[in-house]
Amino acid sequence: MRRATRFAFAALAAAGLAGCGVNSIPTAEEAAKAKWADVQNQYQRRSDLIPNLVATVKGAANFEQSTLVQVTEARAKATSVQISAADLTDPAKMAQYQQAQGQLSAGLGRLLASVEAYPQLKANDNFKMLQDQLEGTENRIAVARRDYNQAVQDYNTTIRTFPAVIGAKIIYGAKPMVPFAATTPGADTAPPVSFDTPAAPAAAPAAAPAANDNTGAGASKAAGQ
Template sequence: MTFRPIAIRSVAIAGVALTLSGCGINSIPTAEENAKARWADVQNQYQRRADLIPNLVATVKAAGAQEKDILVEVTQARASANQVKVSGDQLTDPAKMQQFQNAQAGLTLSLQRLQEAYPELKSQGNYTTLMSQLEGTENRITIARNDYNQAVQQYNTTIRTFPAAIGAKIFYGAKPMVPFEATTPGADTAPKVNFGN
């Protein structure tokens, strides 16, 4: 029985394809791209934190400052109203009575402003939202880093185990990827939120 050259080539091509598929030729770039995509997710979450947190802090500060202004105004008006006293002997003094009425009217106006603004006073809710967003952001970052580390572990395992190790070295010159580790001093602690108090 004689083999024809076409049949021999077909068998050789099939053998090479079978050998290459056994070497993990396709699993290596797949694992590498997965790890790169997970790293992009980590960077995305860091960018989200960098964009979101300063804006939330500024919003909370602004709302707190507005409320502080209203409360300071009420406190000052109350103090002013309590300082102006009219004794029984001064009831006939029109200037002293006018001063007393002005102080009381100032307190009344401040209290009305507080009552009008009360439904809009939201600093406590803003602080709660900020805390929730901080916690959620740090959780997202942690999940993204864990996903990246798992993808790196999968890639590193793929390029180091037989038979994929053969294809990894011959075709790709694959080197192990580095998992995420906190190396920056203080990276193990979340950033501090400063309201300028």
């Protein structure tokens, strides 16, 4: 009888603990950490491609060296900012990491936009291959970030929802994880680049000649009459 009572008590205790998130909290946490590892892997893949890209672009005559320097420096900074799984609950560290990666994205955007002025570089097979690889990596980064954010949402919801919130506070001392926020507006978008001579000043008086031509035509007609 006593053994049966102890067994029943143990079963109830186990059920109570399970209901308090003993299993669901670490499961959701590990899932988010795994998705974060995917994000880092894709950013590392991009970082590994950049030196070859820069070396290829350097071969173009008169290419903007300042653009190459900006990309190289942004890559060095992005590489130096590392986030461990333990930092996923630290908003300041996550913001620093996101800012560094955003600056590198902006630098790459400027570099690729500048290439439009170099037809021989655009025709370079090695450059085209690297450009395709970068574009594919950017897509993978976007997918990895989306998946990470979904995993973070699941984890944050778990630790804030009853009854798991009890285990989150009492057993684990769990803290919300920080999602990968949208980058600073414009940080990942290449600025407009034009390699043509400014034509705006000449466009304004365009209507005037038309009017003058009509007047002139009318005058000539009148003179002919």
